[in-house]
Amino acid sequence: MAEFVLDPKLLSDTVHVADLRLSALLLMRDANYPWLILVPRRPDLVEVIDLDAAERTQLMAEVALASEALRQTVACDKLNVAALGNIVRQLHVHVIARRTGDAAWPRPVWGAVPVKPYPPGEAEALAKNLATQLG
Amino acid sequence: MAEFVLDPKLLSDTVHVADLRLSALLLMRDANYPWLILVPRRPDLVEVIDLDAAERTQLMAEVALASEALRQTVACDKLNVAALGNIVRQLHVHVIARRTGDAAWPRPVWGAVPVKPYPPGEAEALAKNLATQLG
Numbered sequence: 001m002a003e004f005v006l007d008p009k010l011l012s013d014t015v016h017v018a019d020l021r022l023s024a025l026l027l028m029r030d031a032n033y034p035w036l037i038l039v040p041r042r043p044d045l046v047e048v049i050d051l052d053a054a055e056r057t058q059l060m061a062e063v064a065l066a067s068e069a070l071r072q073t074v075a076c077d078k079l080n081v082a083a084l085g086n087i088v089r090q091l092h093v094h095v096i097a098r099r100t101g102d103a104a105w106p107r108p109v110w111g112a113v114p115v116k117p118y119p120p121g122e123a124e125a126l127a128k129n130l131a132t133q134l135g
Numbered sequence: 136m137a138e139f140v141l142d143p144k145l146l147s148d149t150v151h152v153a154d155l156r157l158s159a160l161l162l163m164r165d166a167n168y169p170w171l172i173l174v175p176r177r178p179d180l181v182e183v184i185d186l187d188a189a190e191r192t193q194l195m196a197e198v199a200l201a202s203e204a205l206r207q208t209v210a211c212d213k214l215n216v217a218a219l220g221n222i223v224r225q226l227h228v229h230v231i232a233r234r235t236g237d238a239a240w241p242r243p244v245w246g247a248v249p250v251k252p253y254p255p256g257e258a259e260a261l262a263k264n265l266a267t268q269l270g
Contacts, residue, residue, distance in 0.1 A: 047214050048195075049202045060195040067184045078224075079182050082217035086233060086241035089213075098221060106221035108245050 002043035007090040010039060015127045018134055022058045023093075025066060025134075027127045031116040033109055034074040034097040034126065036066045045091035048083050059093065066095040069133040073126070075099055080108065137178035142225040145174060150262045153269055157193045158228075160201060160269075162262045166251040168244055169209040169232040169261065171201045180226035183218050194228065201230040204268040208261070210234055215243065 006024065014026035014037060022042075028035035040051060040059060051059060067079050076097035083093045096109055104112035118126075141159065149161035149172060157177075163170035175186060175194060186194060202214050211232035218228045231244055239247035253261075 047202070048216055049199050049214070053196070053199070056195045056199060057192045060191045061188070064184050064188070064191060067182070078221055079184070080217070080219045080221070081183055082215070082219065082243075084215045084217065084243060086213055086215070086243075108217075108219060108221075108243050110243050 004041045004043045006039060007088050007092075009088050010037065010090065010092060015123045017127045018131045020062045020065065020134075022055060023062050025062070025130075027123055027130065029115070029118060029123050031118040031122070032103040032113060033099075034070055034076070035109070036070060036095040036130070038062055038066060038093040038095065040091055046085060046089050047091065048093075050091065063093060063095060065134060069130050070095060070097045072133050073129050082108075084110065139176045139178045141174060142223050142227075144223050145172065145225065145227060150258045152262045153266045155197045155200065155269075157190060158197050160197070160265075162258060162265065164250070164253060164258050166253040166257070167238040167248060168234075169205055169211070170244070171205060171230040171265070173197055173201060173228040173230065175226055181220060181224050182226065183228075185226065198228060198230060200269060204265050205230060205232045207268050208264050217243075219245065 014028055017025040017027050023038040023040045026037045028037060048056060063081055070076060074097050077100045078098040080096040080098055085091065098105060149163055152160040152162050158173040158175045161172045161174065163172060183191060198216055205211060209232050212235045213233040215231040215233055220226065233240060
């Protein structure tokens with residue numbers, strides 16, 4: 001039986017925040033926007049509908065948890081929630097805190113502007129603050 | 136108490152497919168991609184987390200229903216599911232059937248290429264086929 005292995009691009013682009021019941025919660029290394037990614041830890045998932053109904057409900061609960069943690073931790077005018085997967089096929093859900101006037105506003109973030117690296121240690125510090133907010 | 140009124144831009148850009156328990160299911164008038172939109176029929180919603188937990192579970196069930204109907208009705212290599220709302224603030228969820236090689240592939244669809252009108256009657260015919268698939 002296949003085991004879950006995090007996609008290498010998701011691994012290299014992110015900092016680990018927490019393991020929720022279903023998903024690994026990750027912070028994108030892009031200082032343009034506070035940007036979380038949920039990756040359900042089940043092998044061979046591509047679409048949201050590859051999850052069964054109970055897992056989909058759990059994924060939605062984790063989207064809500066990530067959204068609340070973001071809003072309590074950073075400035076946020078709008079949340080963007082999306083499962084695209086056109087490039088990285090492993091099922092993952094973006095939860096992004098947008099600000100009016102951020103680098104891509106009002107466009108979607110994907111491919112809009114180059115990634116902006118965090119200063120050393122800042123992504124890890126934000127990940128730790130977010131993990132604390134999750135309780 | 137405020138009543139739900141569909142955003143005028145969502146109204147003018149779409150064909151009605153069905154009223155699900157929570158959401159109005161709409162088909163975007165863009166022949167580039169089979170593109171559904173779910174709009175929960177509750178007033179004053181902006182974020183997914185403005186719904187309570189039971190409504191979020193229902194929304195997820197309706198995303199799954201729309202996804203399955205799309206895959207049974209049209210060619211589809213990947214589904215894109217997203218709640219953005221940076222321009223139209225009324226809460227709405229996109230469920231889009233993507234094909235490798237479609238007009239925007241592999242980019243997200245929003246703002247990627249100009250809207251392509253359906254030939255007369257074709258959006259309405261597709262909406263009817265999708266409604267039939269919903270059962």
